[in-house]
Amino acid sequence: MNKQYDSADAALDGVLRDGMLIAAGGFGLCGIPELAIEAILKAGTRELTIASNNCGVDGFGLGKLLDSRQIRKMISSYVGENAEFMRQYLSGELELEFNPQGTLAERMRAGGAGIPGFYTKTGVGTVIAEGKEHHDFDGETYILERGIVADLAIVKGWKADESGNVVFRKTARNFNVPAAKCGRVCVCEVEEIVPTGSLDPDAIHLPGIYVHRLIQGQHEKRIEQRTTRSRVSDTTGKKETV
């Protein structure tokens, strides 16, 4: 079975429809599916609900789909880096559901694992718990959170083999794994597709069963906060851990 597509446009052809729920990988601008976002922009699909930890920045990442008014609702934990987001949200054009970051990740993981709901301590006694089922286990109170099953997952890996086994690089793995797992269809874009058999089977981060369509392409990989240390102060031998 061939999972490879020549472009993100081709990989998303027949998959997109107005009003759908999309799970997107990435943390900030790290490990975001740039090519799929560009293809959705071109396709003009509207009224989207997108589950993604963040919503890009102005003019980049998911911020592009905000500028084009294609997003109706975001399910996110942090959206602070985006002025257009705030404008649309405050004017009532955009709906926002805040999820604690770990709850969002687990909702995706659970949805992909066939678990429709789970109990967590996160958010007990806060606005997040309002209207949710509470249950005590062993003397502690938990709230029920629902698994997410998305119509489409768009994720970004480092390398994939032709079978769809994916390897991520450093902290660019983040939400890509849980997002991929919760998609009924998962479109994965990578920097390089290698022949099946050339990745170590013991070192696969996302097995090919979760990946339906593959694209190889160039990524801008923008850095949000460029922080560096000077070579001079390092000669003191003092640790400058962040």
Added chain:
Amino acid sequence: MAAEIKGWDRNRMAARAAQELQDGWYVNLGIGIPTLVANYIPEGVHVTLQSENGMLGIGPFPYEGEEDPDLINAGKQTVTELPQTAYFDSAESFAMIRGGKIAMAILGAMEVAENGDLANWMIPGKLVKGMGGAMDLVAGVGRVVVVMDHTSKHGESKVLKSCTLPLTGQAVVNRIITNLGVLDVVPGGLKIVELADGVSEDELRAATEATILG
């Protein structure tokens, strides 16, 4: 503004918070003053810093020209890896947080109440950016230490009988380190652990709305 704040400055607060760390611990440091704690880890104490975007073993900032867009901390800053570094996905990251494997989180706050309630993510009517991983951290880690200024810019106490802002977590804070001293959350209120340099007990009490025992 700084002239009005008595006692410890940002760096002294961070240094005091670093004294909370124990050898072998896995720790999550929040953004702001908590990030500075890493500069004051005592000699002989080895802690592994967790970044909730999927990393254990955070290294220093990279040298200029060596920034890697695939390697950032939870504040989205470029960082480096260490020999003991491990990477994982966000679900795994919060499994170790929720599962109590992280010994301590040190984080900032807008308000703390005498029962350990914490508010640090939302001011109604103001721009709301989101809670990120803060709610998961305070609900899941072994011990929560708050580092913050004792009073607001307007001189109002941030250590309260009960929080006025929407909560991040209910009864989650164990210890509060401010510019004026160190307080523990105990049954019935707060207990003074330590006074900052040049701060009297009366001054600490006067700046605190919460019940201080003893």
